Amino acid sequence: MAARHVTGYGLATWAGLEExxxxxxxxxxxxxxxxGGQHHHLVAVQLPVSLETMTLITQALHGAGPFPAAAGLASG
Incomplete structure (x- = not known):
């Protein structure tokens, strides 16, 4: 960080991925x-996980939704 460059950033979404x-x-x-290219530094997506919003967890348990998608993109 000596040059004070952003090395990574993330975003938060409440319903964007769930809906x-x-x-x-x-x-x-x-x-x-x-x-302007693949060196974008997006490294995190924050999602709600609670007993009220179980859709994303249920999807992941069935191999669908953003969690397995992100894992596949990270490893591929």
């Missing part, structure tokens, strides 16, 4: 477009 307004892949594509 399928966008996907993890679409978020990464937007980050790349905004940065």
């Amino acid at each position: 399928e307004a966008f996907t993890v892949g679409e978020l990464l594509a937007l980050a790349a477009e905004a940065a």
